[in-house]
Amino acid sequence: MDLEDFERDNSRNQLLVSSVPDVCRTEDCCLGIDEAGRGPVLGPMVYGICYFPVSRKKDLVDLKVADSKTLSESEREQLFEKLNAAPDYIGWAVHILSPNVISTSMQQRAKYNLNALSHDTAIGLIQYALDAGVQLTEVFVDTVGPAEKYQEKLKQRFPGLDVTVRPKADSLFPVVSAASICAKVARDRAVKGWKFVEDLGDIDTNYGSGYPNDPKTKEWLARYLDPVFGYPQFVRFSWSTAQTILQSRAAPVIWADDEDAAAGSTGKSSSQPVLSSYFSSQKEDCQPKRHRFFQERLLEPLSDL
Amino acid sequence: MLSRKKRSGAVRSDQWVLVAPDILNESAQKPTNKTLFVKLRSPSTEKGVLFLFINSGEQICELKAFHEEYRSWFVGQTVQQDGRLLYATPMDPLFLVLYYLIKAYREQEKFQPLEQIVVDEEFPSCNMLLECPRVAESIHHVTEEKEISSKKFYKYSKEKTLAWLKKKVDQTVKVLKSSEICVGAGVQSANFIRTKQESDVKEEDYTCYAHGLISEYLPVDLKEELSKFLELPEPSSPAQEPSSKKRKFSDLPVEAEEDYTKFNSDSKHKKPNSKMTAAQKSLAKVDKSGMKNISSFFSPKSKSKAAK
Numbered sequence: 001m002d003l004e005d006f007e008r009d010n011s012r013n014q015l016l017v018s019s020v021p022d023v024c025r026t027e028d029c030c031l032g033i034d035e036a037g038r039g040p041v042l043g044p045m046v047y048g049i050c051y052f053p054v055s056r057k058k059d060l061v062d063l064k065v066a067d068s069k070t071l072s073e074s075e076r077e078q079l080f081e082k083l084n085a086a087p088d089y090i091g092w093a094v095h096i097l098s099p100n101v102i103s104t105s106m107q108q109r110a111k112y113n114l115n116a117l118s119h120d121t122a123i124g125l126i127q128y129a130l131d132a133g134v135q136l137t138e139v140f141v142d143t144v145g146p147a148e149k150y151q152e153k154l155k156q157r158f159p160g161l162d163v164t165v166r167p168k169a170d171s172l173f174p175v176v177s178a179a180s181i182c183a184k185v186a187r188d189r190a191v192k193g194w195k196f197v198e199d200l201g202d203i204d205t206n207y208g209s210g211y212p213n214d215p216k217t218k219e220w221l222a223r224y225l226d227p228v229f230g231y232p233q234f235v236r237f238s239w240s241t242a243q244t245i246l247q248s249r250a251a252p253v254i255w256a257d258d259e260d261a262a263a264g265s266t267g268k269s270s271s272q273p274v275l276s277s278y279f280s281s282q283k284e285d286c287q288p289k290r291h292r293f294f295q296e297r298l299l300e301p302l303s304d305l
Numbered sequence: 306m307l308s309r310k311k312r313s314g315a316v317r318s319d320q321w322v323l324v325a326p327d328i329l330n331e332s333a334q335k336p337t338n339k340t341l342f343v344k345l346r347s348p349s350t351e352k353g354v355l356f357l358f359i360n361s362g363e364q365i366c367e368l369k370a371f372h373e374e375y376r377s378w379f380v381g382q383t384v385q386q387d388g389r390l391l392y393a394t395p396m397d398p399l400f401l402v403l404y405y406l407i408k409a410y411r412e413q414e415k416f417q418p419l420e421q422i423v424v425d426e427e428f429p430s431c432n433m434l435l436e437c438p439r440v441a442e443s444i445h446h447v448t449e450e451k452e453i454s455s456k457k458f459y460k461y462s463k464e465k466t467l468a469w470l471k472k473k474v475d476q477t478v479k480v481l482k483s484s485e486i487c488v489g490a491g492v493q494s495a496n497f498i499r500t501k502q503e504s505d506v507k508e509e510d511y512t513c514y515a516h517g518l519i520s521e522y523l524p525v526d527l528k529e530e531l532s533k534f535l536e537l538p539e540p541s542s543p544a545q546e547p548s549s550k551k552r553k554f555s556d557l558p559v560e561a562e563e564d565y566t567k568f569n570s571d572s573k574h575k576k577p578n579s580k581m582t583a584a585q586k587s588l589a590k591v592d593k594s595g596m597k598n599i600s601s602f603f604s605p606k607s608k609s610k611a612a613k
Contacts, residue, residue, distance in 0.1 A: 228384055251384075256375045291517045293486070294369070301354045302368040302391065305321065305342065 001084075001094070001186060007193050010044070011100040011233055016186065017093040018084070020132045024091055027053040030138040031129055032175030033122050036183035038114070038144075040210035041239040042217065043191040045102060047095045047121045048183030050175055051134055056089050060174040065181060067171040073188060080185040083178055092179070093128055094186040095121050099236045106238035109257055114238075118144045123157055130158075138162045140176045142169040198232045200224070212241035227251045320385045322378055325357070325366065325393040332360050342368075343430045348404040348524050353428060356401075357393045362437035365401075366393035398437050400522040403447055405431070406461040407524060416451045416458035419444070466527070467534045470519065474535060477515035488514035513537055 006014035031051040038045055052060065063082050071079070083090050097117070105112040122141060129136055139158070143150050143165045151165035169176040191210070196203055204223070208216025221242065224231060227250050235242055289295070332340045339361040347354045357366040369392045376388025402423060409422040425431045434440055444450075446469040448459040481488060488510045512535060520528035 254375055291521050293514070293518050294521070298371055298373050299369045299392075300372050301347065301350075302370050303344075303352065303354050305355065 001080075001189065003186070003189055003193060006096055006098075006190060007195050010190075010195065011098055011197065013098055013101050014096045015093065015128070016096070017128070017132075018091050019087060020091050020134060021052070021087055021089050023053050023089050024051060025133045025135060027055060027135060028137040029135050030054050030057065030140065030175050031126065031134070031136055032169070032173060032177070032179035033125060033139070033141045034170050034176050034180035034183050035118060035121075035142070035144070036180065036187040037191075037210075038118070039212070040217075041212045041221070041236050041241045042099070042207055042210035042234055043194065044099055044187060045097045045118075046183045046187040046190065047097070047118070047125055048092065048179045048181075048186065049094075049125045049129060050083065050090065050092045050178035050182055051129055051136070052090045052175070054138065057174065059086075059089070060178060063178075065174050065177040067177055067180065069170075069180075071181075076181055076185055076188070079181050083181065090178070091129075091134065092182045093125055094182050095125055096186060096190055097121060098233075100233040103233075103235075103237040115145050119150065119153060123154070126154075126158060126161075136161055139164070140169055140173045141165045142176055142180070143167050194234055196232050196234060200232060212239060221245055222249075225249055320378070320380055320383065321387065321389070321391055322380070322385070323391040323393060326359075326364065326395060328364050329357075329359055329393070335360075343433060344428060345401055345431055345434075346404065346425060346428050348400055349521055349528075356396075358433060358437075362398070362433060362439075364395055365398045365437060365439070367396045368393055396522075397443070398434055398440050399443050399447065401431070402434055402440055402444065403461075403466065403527075404524060406448060406459070407527065410461035414460070416449070416460045418456060418458055422459065463530070467531060470523075470527075470531050471535065473519050474512060474515045474531075477518055478511045481511055481515060486514070509537070 001016055003014075003016070006016075029051050030053075031049055033047065033049050036046045036048070037043055063079070063086075065079055065083070083092065102114070102117065105117050106114060122144075126136070126139060139154070139161050141150070141154065141163065147165045147167055151163055154163045154165065155161075164173075166172060170180040171177070194205075204220070206216065207220035208214040210217055212218070218241070221231070221235065222245060224235075225245060230237060230246050230250055231242060237243070237246070290300075294300070329340065332338045338359075340357070340359045343356050343358050344353045345356055346352070355368045357368060358364075359366065371390040371392065373388070378385035378388055402419075405423045405425070409417060419435055420432065423431050423434055444459065445465075447462060447466040449462045449465075451458045451460075489506045516528075516532060516535060516537060520531070523531065
């Protein structure tokens with residue numbers, strides 16, 4: 001797993017893939033999907049897939065892959081090396097979603113929420129495997145949101161595949177456990193090797209787990225708050241934890257699409273004309289209006305500096 | 306043009322971004338020259354507005370602020386909350402003097418020395434206008450002049466002023482045309498780039514527009530007199546935009562912009578559709594150049610219909 005490209009520019013997403021084993025192009029394969037780092041306010045979210053021929057399911061059980069949450073970091077690394085050491089039949093791919101991309105997706109004008117982002121990333125990875133020539137027949141997914149809906153969505157998107165979406169799939173299906181190990185290892189490595197693009201001097205990287213309820217994480221967030229810029233790109237701005245601190249302690253920033261800004265000092269009526277106003281003759285303003293040349297160009301006279 | 310920043314001791318709004326003529330840069334290098342901001346009476350609104358007197362009035366600039374909501378500046382290593390972009394653009398100081406000439410003429414119709422005419426208790430700096438070389442050069446365009454024992458006396462002349470303003474309007478029309486400014490009655494986006502010139506814009510539209518633009522610098526009475534002098538039609542309101550044309554993004558309940566499913570469900574719709582194509586073809590051939598902008602249907606003329 002070569003994270004060099006991602007470390008060079010961690011403001012973009014990065015897809016990392018193993019080579020595709022030859023048997024996977026000829027034999028029916030199963031594929032597992034899992035994610036790591038969905039909850040933390042810090043760092044990337046990683047989606048992982050693992051695939052191998054259906055006939056080799058037993059070999060995975062022998063490798064003793066298990067739900068990544070029950071394993072220590074070093075155990076996960078070891079298991080990942082085992083998976084990696086079997087390139088004759090196991091293939092994997094991980095998609096690292098930069099915290100910057102998560103922030104900008106969730107906060108753009110046309111909101112793109114985390115579930116949609118997750119679903120699309122999962123779909124993208126299945127499509128990647130298909131495009132790479134993997135003979136997929138079965139897909140196992142750990143659910144995001146209601147399992148039935150998600151399963152329906154995936155089945156509609158991939159009618160040729162047998163899709164199973166289950167909560168806790170990572171402990172039920174070895175192929176999902178393997179995928180979760182790939183994702184978790186990638187996430188750990190990405191966080192560990194995180195290069196801050198911002199000039200923060202000697203930054204204290206003791207930020208705890210990165211989960212919003214971790215007191216260490218909270219303290220770190222409070223410490224590295226810049227009143228103007230907020231946080232380094234390592235932080236997911238869209239998390240309510242980050243937003244609460246920004247709202248209470250950073251300089252207020254008003255965007256054109258902020259709802260309270262639109263209804264702000266002038267009130268709603270001024271920004272939204274009533275339909276009937278178009279049909280009545282224009283009210284004669286007592287004070288002369290600026291000529292439309294200036295109005296259209298938003299030019300105002302200057303009475304003070 | 307140059308953009309420059311200035312700092313003062315104030316905590317907020319301590320910087321502004323200004324686009325000004327090059328002459329300001331030259332002036333800054335000569336410390337003997339007097340360049341300063343002066344608050345004077347706007348001839349049209351009678352309120353105080355700022356002007357920039359460069360080199361003791363060698364060049365007088367009016368100041369305008371481009372002010373769009375939700376803007377701030379990053380200037381060097383600082384943030385400036387005031388996101389306005391200030392423009393200092395050269396103007397003819399005669400417009401500022403004209404206000405006082407008319408006022409003096411209205412009070413007493415007699416010849417007076419200029420320093421008795423250009424007097425303003427509220428804006429005493431207006432006497433700086435007297436030092437402007439351009440005012441002395443051009444004041445004959447708007448006044449009758451008498452010279453008694455080498456002292457000059459002036460009286461406002463409406464005829465000369467209107468002739469002078471007509472020239473200003475003609476000059477403005479030229480610039481409007483060469484800068485391809487949309488002067489038509491239809492509401493148009495300034496951002497929209499047209500591939501061809503509007504064909505339905507009349508000469509009169511340009512004159513109206515130029516008259517409106519120049520009137521920004523004239524007292525209201527003179528604006529009307531100039532309108533009559535130019536034989537412009539009575540101002541009608543449809544040229545005015547509805548007050549708020551702001552782009553709104555999310556306030557209204559949103560429906561899909563192109564909901565094709567509406568047509569898919571009903572097979573009846575398909576047949577007329579295929580029949581339409583022939584008609585559509587012939588429609589496409591029609592000369593559309595004389596068609597009205599939709600906004601013209603919302604003018605007061607159609608009010609009676611709408612009320613029903």
